[in-house]
Structures are given as C-alpha cells and as structure tokens.
Amino acid sequence: MTAADPARDAEVPLIRIVDDDPNLRDALLFMLSQEGWQAVAFPDGESFLRSEAPSAPGVLILDVRMPGMSGIELHRELRRRGFEQPVIFLTAHGDIDMAVEELRRGAFHFLQKPLDPEKLLSAVAQAVELDKRRRLGMPPVEEIRARIAALRPREREVMSLLAEGRLNADIADRLGLSIRTVEAHRASAYVKLRVKNAAEAAALWAAAQTDEDGGLG
Structure with a gap:
C-alpha cells in the first residue's frame, strides 16, 4: 500500500x-x-x-x-x-x-x-x-513580492545581481556605481526585505522568481 x-x-x-x-x-x-x-x-x-x-x-x-x-x-x-x-x-x-x-x-x-x-x-x-x-520561516510569496516592490529601482538592480551571487565590486562595475554606493543600496534593501544577509535575500528573490504566477522578470 x-x-x-x-x-x-x-x-x-x-x-x-x-x-x-x-x-x-x-x-x-x-x-x-x-x-x-x-x-x-x-x-x-x-x-x-x-x-x-x-x-x-x-x-x-x-x-x-x-x-x-x-x-x-x-x-x-x-x-x-x-x-x-x-x-x-x-x-x-x-x-x-x-x-x-x-x-x-x-x-x-x-x-x-x-x-x-x-x-x-x-x-x-x-x-x-x-x-x-x-x-524555513519564509513568508508567503505575496508578502515577498510586496517587499521587493517596495525597493527603489537601483536597490532592485543591486539585489538582482546580488541574488546571482555577484560581489559588491562586480555589481558596482556593472552598474557604474562606487562600491560605497552599492553597499548603501544593499543595506537599505536589506531593511525593506527584512533580511540579515545575502543568503536570506537570495532565498527570498528565488522564491518570488520561481513561484507559479510567473516571477519578477
């Protein structure tokens, strides 16, 4: 059986x-x-x-x-x-x-x-x-997307690259920013996403991307 x-x-x-x-x-x-x-x-x-x-x-x-x-x-x-x-x-x-x-x-x-x-x-x-x-203690995908939607465009770009596993220096080079500016955007995004580190942020990003409704693009 x-x-x-x-x-x-x-x-x-x-x-x-x-x-x-x-x-x-x-x-x-x-x-x-x-x-x-x-x-x-x-x-x-x-x-x-x-x-x-x-x-x-x-x-x-x-x-x-x-x-x-x-x-x-x-x-x-x-x-x-x-x-x-x-x-x-x-x-x-x-x-x-x-x-x-x-x-x-x-x-x-x-x-x-x-x-x-x-x-x-x-x-x-x-x-x-x-x-x-x-x-894993992760919130529902609707809440995850609401948190991501609260990011400013530049914070969103930074977090998208961070979720790919890129380092601050690489992100700064790709976006034409200083490393200090990338760090500032990253810190601000952490607060809005309610995460403490890059691993938690990447997990939230992946959950929103892979959910049945289609992802963030």
Missing part, C-alpha cells in the same frame, strides 16, 4: 494520500512515484492519525468524503493539533462548496474527480514548495 516509509529522512518531502478508494490510492502512489516523489497511502483518517506521517514535511492529499472521519474532519483535527502542512482536497462535484469552505480555513487547493494528472502533479509541486518555505 505504501511507496515510502514515513519514518525516513525527516527533510525529504512525503506525499500522504488519505482515500477510501483502493484503486485511486494505488493509481496515485504509482503516478507520484513515477515522478520521483516519496508517497504513502492510508484508507481512512483514523489510520493516518495513528501513523508517524502527520508530522512529516510535505503534502497531504485528502478525499472530502470517506466513511468514518471525513476529509473535512481530518483537516480540522490536524489544524487543531498544530500541523500546518498543505492540504489538497479531492472532491466530487457535489463537494465543491465544502472544499471551498476548507480553502478559507487554510487548505491549499482542491481538485475535482476524475483527476487531471497534470493538475495534480502541478499542485503537489507547488504545495511542497510552500511547505518548504514555511519550514
């Missing part, structure tokens, strides 16, 4: 599937494993909660309707316990309203059955990236 042991390396994302349909569970496990994801499946919410999987980093794929504990009830129980991993709901047509309500309560996405494999794999990749940023 499982394609991975949830007791493995805690830093490797684990895709958890909770669905009472064994054929769908097997199909999802196969599809995810073919794409290189580690995945594990459970037939119901109760068995999932008894496992070590709830606290693992990664993503949870939940069927909205299941015998016993529903996906909605499981999602709310996980939030009550403080688990913040992204949740993707699988819904039949009649469950859309419930899924939308769970989006308001913090779920990441919902997908209608029958599933579109490309949409599912895309949602999983985006959710894994979101979980990674959360664990």
Whole structure:
C-alpha cells in the first residue's frame, strides 16, 4: 500500500494520500512515484492519525468524503493539533462548496474527480514548495513580492545581481556605481526585505522568481 516509509529522512518531502478508494490510492502512489516523489497511502483518517506521517514535511492529499472521519474532519483535527502542512482536497462535484469552505480555513487547493494528472502533479509541486518555505520561516510569496516592490529601482538592480551571487565590486562595475554606493543600496534593501544577509535575500528573490504566477522578470 505504501511507496515510502514515513519514518525516513525527516527533510525529504512525503506525499500522504488519505482515500477510501483502493484503486485511486494505488493509481496515485504509482503516478507520484513515477515522478520521483516519496508517497504513502492510508484508507481512512483514523489510520493516518495513528501513523508517524502527520508530522512529516510535505503534502497531504485528502478525499472530502470517506466513511468514518471525513476529509473535512481530518483537516480540522490536524489544524487543531498544530500541523500546518498543505492540504489538497479531492472532491466530487457535489463537494465543491465544502472544499471551498476548507480553502478559507487554510487548505491549499482542491481538485475535482476524475483527476487531471497534470493538475495534480502541478499542485503537489507547488504545495511542497510552500511547505518548504514555511519550514524555513519564509513568508508567503505575496508578502515577498510586496517587499521587493517596495525597493527603489537601483536597490532592485543591486539585489538582482546580488541574488546571482555577484560581489559588491562586480555589481558596482556593472552598474557604474562606487562600491560605497552599492553597499548603501544593499543595506537599505536589506531593511525593506527584512533580511540579515545575502543568503536570506537570495532565498527570498528565488522564491518570488520561481513561484507559479510567473516571477519578477
């Protein structure tokens, strides 16, 4: 039933599937494993909660309707316990309203059955990236972009080159500035971006560039 042991390396994302349909569970496990994801499946919410999987980093794929504990009830129980991993709901047509309500309560996405494999794999990749940023203490991409938008044009140019790994002297030469001016722009940008060093700034820049909505150009 499982394609991975949830007791493995805690830093490797684990895709958890909770669905009472064994054929769908097997199909999802196969599809995810073919794409290189580690995945594990459970037939119901109760068995999932008894496992070590709830606290693992990664993503949870939940069927909205299941015998016993529903996906909605499981999602709310996980939030009550403080688990913040992204949740993707699988819904039949009649469950859309419930899924939308769970989006308001913090779920990441919902997908209608029958599933579109490309949409599912895309949602999983985006959710894994979101979980990674959360664990690293990074803010949502909307906030990251708002911080970057607050930079003056020259600060933006400096930070863009800094994110490429360039040193102050190289940045100064490329932009026709003095090193002291580059340092001043860099210090001002750090304050607006709320970062302490070049590594943190580069991580924010990369998160904004690679998000699904398209990046900063």
